[in-house]
Amino acid sequence: MNFKIWTVAVIASFCLSNGQAKADDTSLTGSWKLVSYEVESQATGKKIPAMGDHPTGRVIFTADHRVSFVLTGEGRKAGSTDADKAALLNTLVAYTGIEKTKKNEWCTHVEASWNPEWVGTTQCREFRRNGERLEVLTPWRQMPNWPGTTRSIITFTRDK
Template sequence: MFRLLGFMFVLCLVGQPSFGDDSNKVLGTWKLVSYETEVQATGEKGPAMGQNPTGYVVFNAEGRVFLVLTGEAREPAKSSQERAELFTTLVAYTGTYRVEGDKWTTKVEVARIPEWVGTEQVRSLTVDGERLQVLSPWRVNPNWADKGMTRSIVTFVRSK
């Protein structure tokens, strides 16, 4: 009986993700306060999805992250074209995550962008008290490809 209980205890430990202090700093729910795009060539920054986008990111203790961001002033679609255009003001994905130093890596399992599924998305992050800032890597974003290499600067505050 004790051997079985010991085995079950070890199994529970093995089945749980191991988090160090780095992952603990992001645990919880964070509310979006700004989403900017920076253009590498000029240093120009501007709102990526309007002045008042909405969204949340949730990092849970089981090692899963849920992120949903939407642009400002989204209206219900009246046509297929409008519905398709709404996708340019939506960021959504979930998967398992880890934080190592200033790097946040998500192994994406479900996403609005199908080509992300099965990949690891890596972001830089800083936590300053109740504020979380996330930087994407430099890349050509299909939503504003005409700007060349850009990165996203996404800022959250801890949700109360």
């Protein structure tokens, strides 16, 4: 192989491998374990652990663009009365649907949800990926369980 062809092959290989590494670094495909769930106040910048210091949950992205998202609050206990069972909804976020990812945003067309108002809607989330860590930010919004304008900041680590 002459030097010119070898140089072109090496440069092409380098460019392709760098592009592949970058694509893999932004991929969400796989299972991610919940680390924290915070709610931030737009007015004050104050953050609170919305579901306790040790919530549980997972988000799973499949290669065919399905997403399943389940978060539960710390210390949940089975309810024995209708009121107890209804209160458990305050410590749950769950939905599933078809997702589309573009740059640092994923949008889910919701097919099923713990909140029936979300079914048939599109929910978009900004995300930041840093290696095996995924930080998800909801849009600023008014929520019935938080005063003022807030957003959620949800942090995951990739399952191994």
